[in-house]
Amino acid sequence: MSKTFYIETFGCQMNAHDSEKVVGTLKQEGYTQVSDEAEAGLILYNTCSIRDKAEQKVFHRLNEYKRMQGEGKKFAVIGCVAQQEGQRIFERAPYVSLVAGSASYRNLPDMLQRLEAGETRITGLDDRQTEETFDTEFTSRSNPHRGYITIIEGCDKFCSYCVVPYTRGKERSRTSASVLAEAQRIAALGYTEIQLLGQNVNSYRDPSGSRTFAELLLAIGEVNGIRRVRFTTSHPRDFTKDIVDAIDAMPALCDHVHLPVQSGSTDVLRAMQREYTRDWYLERIQWTKDAKRDISLTSDIIVGFPGETDRDFEQTITLLEAVGYDAIYGFKYSPRPNTPAIHKHDSIPEEVKVQRLAILNARQREIQRQNYARHLNHTVEVMVEGHNTTRGQVIGRSSQNKTVNFTCDTIPSIGSYIDVNVTQVFPNSLVGEAVSSPLPPSAALLAQQALNARMPALA
């Protein structure tokens, strides 16, 4: 039982991909992943602290772990709550042996050895010191057709509501050569889609000075076998026109940009320390609208930031209308430890936050209902992601990242590409019929799928 592990992952795509790298590292160190925590010698909990009472949730979950204590298990808390709470985790949960934030994962092999040697209070905590990134060849990829690649870690933006600069450390980029080598490696495994990841992916700065972010996008798009390149999340502050030009120039770059605005009010943006105004944001949006391709736009929005007036909120609604997003992720403001905004009075009552979020989502649903209609009777290329046997439909995703459910005479394999004529539209999905034969995933992809089928999936 000693060299078995179980991992549970919470939070964003960055955390999910960190776990893929942590799992790969553990396997490389001789550990076997199990899907039942009862069978595991080591239990890891990859935590998120972006919103809500994340710390409380972690301690609650750790208390559940405690019941298993007598069985000789070891516990590790990693990720954002680990970095945020640090040594306090040992005090409240003394049965935890390892506490590590994401900026220290490259030291995991050493930390694991100390764990095996019986050390009990091992920490991997980085207080915005590290310049290094966690590059590893041993990523255990849980998605057989979309390969994630972190190109930049950490955040230097310090938005006043956000914990990330304190939990993920300094902004630091990998060299474009190392990113390209990883893209080529996974393309050779049969992956056809790559998603570049970073808290602010477009703040990317090649340490070797060879490529800008837009040039890196173009280079990845040229990797043999890669049909789709996605990137998330973009920050408006660092969003440059050459990114739009790159999307226009290179069909492999997906026609989708996630560009969180957070608020439509310049006053609130200032209080949030976002370092741009409403007009400045809308100018970037105009670049995407002036593009030759139909670029789909999505956003994150916070309602109920301290001091947000009805008029400020109204500005967010008018911004939604001006942009015409294809999707938004709306959040109620949640005070976070260590952030500058924690010192402001959380002035907007919960019921007002709830009400504003409901208005936001209802308005956005109407916008999407109109937006999605533009696809009716048009053909979209879909990558197959699954099958809905009860409905007899195939499920896939368009380049714009929209869910497409469609019927097809043959059953196309997962990972294949197929053209679909859209016959019905909903606010969150398109429905249609296949109009081409599926382009099968390469033989290498099938081999990778078989390999993945033998590995327990990530939690």
Ligand code: 5AD
């Ligand atoms: N409260 C509410 N939402 C937040 N986000 C980040 N921090 C907070 C917070 N304290 C949201 C932002 C960000 C997304 C990932 O989470 O919208 O873009």
Ligand code: SF4
């Ligand atoms: Fe948080 Fe702002 Fe950094 Fe995004 S850019 S991770 S919202 S501090």
